[in-house]
Amino acid sequence: MRSSNPVFSRRGFSRDGGYAGFGAAPQAGGPAAVQGNPYAQTQAPTNPYAAGNQQNLTPEQLQQMYGAPPAGPLQTGRMTMDDVVMRTGMTLGTVILAAAAAWIMELPVAVGFGAALVAMVLGLVQSFKRKASPALIMSYALFEGLFLGVISQVYNERWSGIPMQAVLGTMAVFIGVLAAYKTRLIRVNARFQRFVLGAAIGFLLLMSVNLLFAAFGGGDGLGFRSGGMGILFGIIGVLLGAAFLALDFKQVEDGVRYGAPREESWLAAFGLTLSLVWIYLELLRLISIFRD
Secondary structure (H helix, E strand, O other): OOOOOOOOOOOOOOEOOEOOOOOOOOOOOOHHHHOOOOOOOOOOOOOOOOOOHHHHOOHHHHHHHHOOOOOOHHHHOEOOHHHHHHHHHHHHHHHHHHHHHHHHHOOOHHHHHHHHHHHHHHHHHHHHOOOOOHHHHHHHHHHHHHHHHHHHHHHHHHOOOHHHHHHHHHHHHHHHHHHHHHOOOOOOOHHHHHHHHHHHHHHHHHHHHHHHHHHHHOOOOOOOOOHHHHHHHHHHHHHHHHHHHHHHHHHHHHHHHOOOEOOHHHHHHHHHHHHHHHHHHHHHHHHHHHHO
16 A cells, blocks of 8 residues: 555555555465465565565574574664654654754845755655665755744744744644554554545645635635634644654554665654654644634
């Protein structure tokens, strides 16, 4: 199954219709079936990241073969949770520092929207690349941070303190989704992914139509971003961002479990950053409606 997050849809995080796609589905006709057991399952799923049958052996089998402990993730170049945390910290840290610099320098709004355009282009390029590019991801984080600093200052001038409220809200959503995911209150499966993908497409189409009406007709277009409708769509936007976070957590968990290459940790950090930026911007708009 393809991930709804464009970051993960180009690499091994999705493959051949199996969720997260690291393991191939079992096939009928394994050795046990040949020996006459009609109920026996097939051979164990293979790991697409393993280069050869030897790497498909369990750690216990490797230890029996070589008489030494098997190599860990660091020795084999596989992704670990520490890698994801470190890369995510670097990416989000760049966003925060750039946003703080833009705030202090009081950059013009035009510069902020120019940075947003550059960030969007860089994000799309990385999303369609087959390999992670740390330089590209960090450049995206830099320009995205500049845009967030400018737009946050604009909101703060009209509604004092709203950026900090949005930051705290984003942190609360992140912690809440992580807790719900770890306790399995949120079950990320094929049905969940299809629902989130469909809802996101519909949401983006409606926002695009609203933007067109606002550009050519003035005001708030169809009214999806103000008043009661604005509150409703703001809540939907935050919920969609939370759903994308749950998908990101699933992809990271599967990547670590199945030994994805270490470079995939950059894609994981990129995906988490995209989801958090989405949630922050939606909270900015939602809180501003309540404050207004």
